[in-house]
Amino acid sequence: MSDITSLTLTELVKNIKDKKISSEETTKAFIDRGEKSRDLNAYITEDFSNALLKAKSFDQKPNFDLKLPGVPMAVKDLFCTKDVKTTAGSKILNNFIPPYESTVTQNIWDVGAILLGKLNCDEFAMGSSNETSFFGNVQSPIDKGLVPGGSSGGSASALAANLTPITIGTDTGGSIRQPASFTGTVGLKPTYGSCSRYGIVAFASSLDQAGPMSKDVKDCALLQEIISTYDEKDSTSIDFKRNEYSKELTNNIKGKKIGVPKEYRVDRMPKEIEDLWTKGIEYAKDCGAEIIEISLPHTNYALPTYYIVAPAEASSNLARYDGVKYGFRSKGENLIDMYEKTRSEGFGSEVQRRIMIGTYVLSSGYYDAYYLKAQKVRKLIKNDFEEAYKKVDAILTPSTPSAAFKIGEKTNDPVSMYLNDIFTVPVNLAGLPAISIPAGVDVKGYPLGLQIIGKAFDEQNILNIAYAMEEKIQFRNKITDWWIK
Numbered sequence: 001m002s003d004i005t006s007l008t009l010t011e012l013v014k015n016i017k018d019k020k021i022s023s024e025e026t027t028k029a030f031i032d033r034g035e036k037s038r039d040l041n042a043y044i045t046e047d048f049s050n051a052l053l054k055a056k057s058f059d060q061k062p063n064f065d066l067k068l069p070g071v072p073m074a075v076k077d078l079f080c081t082k083d084v085k086t087t088a089g090s091k092i093l094n095n096f097i098p099p100y101e102s103t104v105t106q107n108i109w110d111v112g113a114i115l116l117g118k119l120n121c122d123e124f125a126m127g128s129s130n131e132t133s134f135f136g137n138v139q140s141p142i143d144k145g146l147v148p149g150g151s152s153g154g155s156a157s158a159l160a161a162n163l164t165p166i167t168i169g170t171d172t173g174g175s176i177r178q179p180a181s182f183t184g185t186v187g188l189k190p191t192y193g194s195c196s197r198y199g200i201v202a203f204a205s206s207l208d209q210a211g212p213m214s215k216d217v218k219d220c221a222l223l224q225e226i227i228s229t230y231d232e233k234d235s236t237s238i239d240f241k242r243n244e245y246s247k248e249l250t251n252n253i254k255g256k257k258i259g260v261p262k263e264y265r266v267d268r269m270p271k272e273i274e275d276l277w278t279k280g281i282e283y284a285k286d287c288g289a290e291i292i293e294i295s296l297p298h299t300n301y302a303l304p305t306y307y308i309v310a311p312a313e314a315s316s317n318l319a320r321y322d323g324v325k326y327g328f329r330s331k332g333e334n335l336i337d338m339y340e341k342t343r344s345e346g347f348g349s350e351v352q353r354r355i356m357i358g359t360y361v362l363s364s365g366y367y368d369a370y371y372l373k374a375q376k377v378r379k380l381i382k383n384d385f386e387e388a389y390k391k392v393d394a395i396l397t398p399s400t401p402s403a404a405f406k407i408g409e410k411t412n413d414p415v416s417m418y419l420n421d422i423f424t425v426p427v428n429l430a431g432l433p434a435i436s437i438p439a440g441v442d443v444k445g446y447p448l449g450l451q452i453i454g455k456a457f458d459e460q461n462i463l464n465i466a467y468a469m470e471e472k473i474q475f476r477n478k479i480t481d482w483w484i485k
């Protein structure tokens with residue numbers, strides 16, 4: 001058997017079920033790797049000694065019928081974990097220990113998984129490089145000095161470096177798919193309403209969605225079937241028939257109609273992204289899919305729409321951090337002074353920027369011109385997809401407009417940072433599912449991802465397409481194990 005930490009989740013589960021390895025051995029292996037890789041700064045909170053205790057107790061009374069029997073895993077620090085510090089990457093929550101568990105993480109523990117710790121992320125998930133975290137930036141294991149993407153940067157780095165066999169992130173405008181694309185891993189943003197938002201620190205409630213990040217598509221399907229449940233504790237959770245995605249996974253996608261939106265050929269698109277997309281189209285054809293050019297005419301408006309809607313919702317959601325109810329509190333001369341000092345010392349500059357933009361677009365006099373208009377454009381973007389899906393079963397695009405960039409390269413230029421989300425935000429605005437799979441590399445050898453976008457609730461279909469294409473691409477076999485250095 002190869003090194004425990006380099007196994008896929010599916011392989012790991014099989015080895016544990018076949019009693020070839022114990023939960024304790026597995027957990028020790030991941031802890032050991034985590035301790036040796038602290039330079040990545042992937043963890044905000046390590047929960048290693050508790051993880052070992054839980055693993056030992058699993059081995060004493062194992063239950064191999066569970067889907068993740070004694071499997072250790074780390075999760076993004078945006079999920080509330082009962083009695084374990086949850087910071088959302090922010091100073092303002094630096095001392096927050098939730099008295100309750102998020103539904104998504106509870107679903108994972110219920111099937112036998114064990115928490116290894118909480119992974120670094122951009123502050124309140126606002127960012128595309130993990131550089132806005134109060135706990136410092138995260139290194140990509142692919143090349144030191146390279147961002148792992150964001151906001152689920154700690155998750156992507158930990159997964160690519162084999163510190164965790166699988167992980168969960170959240171995606172508001174691309175936070176799962178972009179870091180997956182930057183680190184040669186797989187990331188799924190499920191349909192809005194598929195995974196419960198209960199216990200996830202809120203950023204933009206009409207866009208936030210939890211989802212799996214994994215080494216391959218099969219693992220992604222397995223975790224999705226575990227975390228996707230109807231939850232009456234989330235008023236936007238949707239009660240629909242969920243598949244056993246991993247069991248129903250097939251690579252037979254013959255005759256599937258896959259759309260290629262002409263508006264995604266953006267100005268100044270780097271040649272390597274064009275080439276990747278062209279190759280992706282060829283892979284899809286090789287799998288027996290039919291390629292159809294489609295139009296999503298309002299694509300150009302998606303980024304500005306997102307950067308009005310998301311900050312508006314953030315400004316409202318983050319109003320609760322006032323130094324009274326949660327976390328950090330600064331001293332003030334009086335109540336107002338205390339509020340002001342708490343919020344200006346507790347939030348980083350990107351979060352403050354978004355709160356100000358959000359407050360501005362919601363203020364009377366500007367509401368109609370910005371927020372209301374953005375809502376109307378959002379509807380048009382959604383309609384574009386609905387029209388397209390009359391002709392096709394799924395849509396294929398690049399995941400990001402470039403490969404990973406250097407730490408510090410874009411920190412002083414928020415607009416260039418926001419442009420990272422150009423291919424991912426339309427999906428969140430329309431509430432659709434989309435998956436990013438590793439598909440190639442740029443000139444420097446850094447990974448690039450392709451995105452497959454589905455109809456609402458059609459996760460099975462995009463997982464199948466991703467599965468079939470993954471088999472053709474053979475990314476993990478072709479690319480030397482740079483993430484295991």
Ligand SMILES: NC(=O)C[C@H](N)C(=O)O
Pocket residue numbers: 125126127128150151170171172173174175176203310421
């Ligand atoms: N949260 C996300 O999905 C990340 C996105 N880049 C943002 O900063 O809003």
